[in-house]
Amino acid sequence: MNRRAFLLNGAVTLAGASMSGVPQILQAAPLRGKKLAVGIIGTGNRGAGIANIIRRLDGLEVVACSDVLPKNLEKGLAHAGSKAVAYSDYRKLLEDKRVEAVVIATPLHEHYRMAVDAIDAGKHVYVEKTMTYDIDQAVSLEKKVMEHPGLVFQVGYQYRYYGLYRRVKEMIDAGWLGDVIQYECQYHRNSNWRNPVTDPSLERQVNWKMYNEYSGGLMSELCSHQIDVLHWFTGSSPLFVSGMGGIDYWKDGRETWDNVRALFEFPGGVKANVSSILSNAYKGYSLRVLGSNATVEIQQNKAYLYPEEKERKLGVVDGVTGATLQSWGQGEPVLVNFGDIHDVSTDPTVFSLLDFVACIRDGKKPFSDVVTGKHSAIAVHKANQAIASRTVQSWKL
Template structure:
């Protein structure tokens, strides 16, 4: 299939959206229709479909519509829904549905910006999966447009930003538990080709869009973006420059995005943050190390450990900032920090619902998501050009 025909058939270059009424007319005020948020899931693949069961468990929000251009993906998404939901093949029709208060965008990376811009015009609250948008211009445009829709909640789907474990750890760090931060070391390693099964070759680029640069930011956007967002959050800074190397060195299967990446970001404070993603070795899987002159905190998906400089001879009597944290040393890992928390993805959806109902700003908002998006694009530019890429002063004017 020629690229032009593929794009036309896949809907990956849909131009425009016709909204029957103005955004203010379309916008449902949640408090006037009860405390239930009706959400439409746009993109019911692995991520979008995987979030529906979490939404089913949350009081005050329900999936009322699903949309996907692939019939079998749409069918699978609809099967996940508790209760009644409408099925749409065209996201524009879903946006025209006045009963939908909010949307969850979980489509290929290249399509985020178009759908989110149209959703703002349609007066919908937005939960936009990470990485927020692809490219610098898209970041600028979505920030500028959102200024005209201050009544709409816009949350970026960096779910660890909502994790109560992660927020507790950030508080510990900012309270000085590890001292002055020296560095971040992060990895997200897997051993597999990162492909999804394709029932028919004609769906290859639609399903395995992560392998193709036109649609994807590869490992940097799909995985490292979470950890980049975390470093920005902890430091309350944005990186001033980045260098990186990567390649297609193991999976010789026609992919265009790299199968391994190695990035180093430099922050204004002098802190360096390194990110490694492999697809040919899964040792230690996902880890973030925040290293300071008084200690190190190590995070995985749902657990954390504190490793003070100079291993103590006896259990510590207190671990500041984490209520109920255990003091028992775990050999090779440090002191486990036990914080009661929900699954990060579920917590992020709870936070989204609460922000809509309470008319409050989400913790992972458009601005934090946009800064992470710029950092991701800087990393991609560094990888593809093999040059140092710097933050440009014009980006500051967008916020």
């Protein structure tokens, strides 16, 4: 069997492999015979989207929403249960005795204090990424969570629960791709990344991602997903990071960069490029795992395999007879057959939320917990520091 056939047969074989820790169904078993009562803090685009997902799942129900903007509250309530209550002050939501768990989907700078307040109120917490606004908060929040072992704390890195990524991780661990020491990650868009604002006085509240006071910009809001996957796939945290970025296209008064690029070095010489730009959407979202035997490219809801042709081939290259052809061009991509996994068209957040319920019900630790969330937060913020200072950043965990 040649190398190409071996790799493709191996990928098909993996279709029968186990997927421990990943929910296989779209229903969550009830908690003590009833649905988990959820309060959503922050019902902007992401929070309202989560409310919309929850209403289509068994085992969860949104009973309260909180947001400082009335229009956002309306969006959240439109997807909540019929008896859901609206709060302009999140602290009032935390006082609601019906609320058992909270989803925090607010601007990044609010994550830490809201998570701490929720823990003190005895609520289980699902906080969106990036976990905290800075590194000190990440370290402090880990200590806080560890002091309350009876509460489930999960970070919203939903790709950890997505079958597509689980299969690629199994391919890496099984050795099908050979030695993997290079990763290329991108999250590119061609847009100004803004939300429309009807009242200029609300600009900073609506477009908080554009301002350093509230956000870590592209690195924290987009790149953090792939940075977290890198931690998972490599089983380690970075040793060093360098980077660059700037406001070079959308010169409209924003403070966070409209393009960022970071280079991470992990133990064992593993390198990873991570980039996000807002002026070109070619290939959009892509995470490429470059092994010595093959490359896997993960897109939004599918993956392609590119086997490496190791046999030396000679021919005519640029008019030179007898030149080596093996490094010129890339073979046709092959859609990876992942077999009977969850429907890849399903939003990965579904599986993340179902595991949140399962962890509360069964007393388990989330796969994306405060420890993994801390490591990813540190990497995100170190990358921003490297870009801002134009220096190589290192750290010890």
